[in-house]
Amino acid sequence: MSRSRPLRPRRARTALTALTAAALAATGLTALSTTATAADADLARNGGFESGLDAWTCTSTTGRNVNSPVHGGTSALQATPTAADNAQCAQTVTVKPDSTYTLSGYVRGSYVYLGASGTGTTDVSTWTPSAADWQKLTTTFRTGPATTRVTIYTHGWYGSPAYTADDISLLGPGADAPAPPAAPTGLKASAVTATSVGLSWSAVPGATGYAVYRNGAKDRTVTGTSATATGLTPDTAYSFQVTALNDAGESAKSAPVTATTAQGPGGETGGDLPAHALVGYLHASFANGAGYTRLADVPDSWDVIDLAFGEPTSTTSGDIRFDRCPATECPGVESDADFKAAIKAKQAAGKKVLISIGGQNGQVQLTTAAARDTFVSSVSKIIDEYGLDGLDIDFEGHSLSLDADDTDFKNPKTPVIVNLISAVKTLKAKYGSDFVLTMAPETFFVQLGYQYYGTGKWGGQDPRAGAYLPVVHALRDDLTLLHVQDYNSGSSMGLDNQYHSMGGADFHIAMTDMLLTGFPVAGDANNVFPPLRPDQVAIGMPASTQAGNGYVSPAETTKALDCLTKKTDCGSYTTHGTWPALRGLMTWSINWDRFNSWQFQKTFDGYFG
Structure with missing residues (x-):
């Protein structure tokens, strides 16, 4: 069980820090801060899951956005392990080398983990065997001399019930991330069938991927400059747009293109069958x-x-x-x-x-x-x-x-x-x-x-x-x-x-x-x-x-x-x-x-x- 301690008065804490630094300097050592400073930023994107699962990827589609229970705001993450999957949800964050970071978040459930991998030093994680109500998990790590990207994650344990996570943050010095890319141009539709439409567009400098939108909703993400929208209804008009992606985020949407699928075999009558x-x-x-x-x-x-x-x-x-x-x-x-x-x-x-x-x-x-x-x-x-x-x-x-x-x-x-x-x-x-x-x-x-x-x-x-x-x-x-x-x-x-x-x-x-x-x-x-x-x-x-x-x-x-x-x-x-x-x-x-x-x-x- 965790217990809280009263905070020291600010004056006494400052004096103690100065004395500690002076003592270390006298022996040739340097103090290493393990807490975030005023200049630190929260590098976790959508840590409160207010934008669904944006920026997070969950294994085997085990995660989803829920509105209850929540720790803060109106949304949280809920993920359900299976016998073969621990329901890990993760995102990769751009960081600075040789820097200290504090990872924290609130969780509910049994055997819930919070951690970071790819740190370049020692990967870390912390967990709780049982949290009937919201419990805060916190861990710290230092990046290696060449580390620029770290993956933060939360997961449960195989075969355990669903867990919930919210308000995940990564505090530390921000990196010089690239600007979001420009919106794609040249979007075209081709190879139209009864149930699919082929799409292509011009490459965008600095983009690492693209998101395809169908009738305003995100349909899929791809790494190249083409995609095929499938599972469409015959003889139906669809509107498509594309955005460019990189570490800094997502561009504005391209100009839309509209395509109408071909008439399917027998239309939607299914061989002249009755409606039911x-x-x-x-x-x-x-x-x-x-x-x-x-x-x-x-x-x-x-x-x-x-x-x-x-x-x-x-x-x-x-x-x-x-x-x-x-x-x-x-x-x-x-x-x-x-x-x-x-x-x-x-x-x-x-x-x-x-x-x-x-x-x-x-x-x-x-x-x-x-x-x-x-x-x-x-x-x-x-x-x-x-x-x-x-x-x-x-x-x-x-x-x-x-x-x-x-x-x-x-x-x-x-x-x-x-x-x-x-x-x-x-x-x-x-x-x-x-x-x-x-x-x-x-x-x-x-x-x-x-x-x-x-x-x-x-x-x-x-x-x-x-x-x-x-x-x-x-x-x-x-x-x-x-x-x-x-x-x-x-x-x-x-x-x-x-x-x-x-x-x-x-x-x-x-x-x-x-x-x-x-x-x-x-x-x-x-x-x-x-x-x-x-x-x-x-x-x-x-x-x-x-x-x-x-x-x-x-x-x-x-x-x-x-x-x-x-x-x-x-x-x-x-x-x-x-x-x-x-x-x-x-x-x-x-x-x-x-x-x-x-x-x-x-x-x-x-x-x-």
């Missing part, structure tokens, strides 16, 4: 406890029907076959003629019928170009034979995994991923803009990329974490629907850096918010997975307790939809937006919903009418 769609899988090639359901008996509420499944003749052949369930396993199964007639009837009613490839038992690995080409030809044969509207990719298990050096989701190297992207683009080109493309990855393959893409750190070097991200990104302009399986996956971390468990509204809110907001991949703030359009996203849920782990009650389903489309009834998770155009719901499966008296369908109909 119900998607379900129909057991067409196998039987289980749910019983067989004839396609003609599927109610009109279902807008997209995925025929489960087309499966490979071998794992790496790329040869896909669709064998309908035989009558010996599926009593009451219709004939091929009746099945094809039912497909046409559904299509005449505005429904989409797709072939779903993969499933739990259908491992598909397109390891070679030959397998890719076989995949295209065999899938085309199924689509043509049954007159289907498109393809659903339901690769699970080890169908998709990352090679050890594949760490950039925007430029994938792994053959099974590159070949799948190429195969789907070929199918899209063959069938044109009416081709419906959907995907049903598990959260393991998508949202888990927020922490582990390309790192191999999850589950003992499992290379599958986030492996769908390069596929989704490469095909986002062709993608009608992404309906991630929010089940059979265990808990997952959201953008609030908290783990959310299956079965409740919070899990679906957090997982869907990530898709609609975008997220840094593996905690890399410069490698951001861009958001999908809300009309491209449906929420995947099991239709009954028998259908899979993570069943969600109708009440919790309604809560999730209310939060995402209206921002009401959001519970513990705060979304980053409101998306009334969210496409709808997907379930495994139509058969299990029929077994459960059509409860899932009734929930959808009751909400969307």
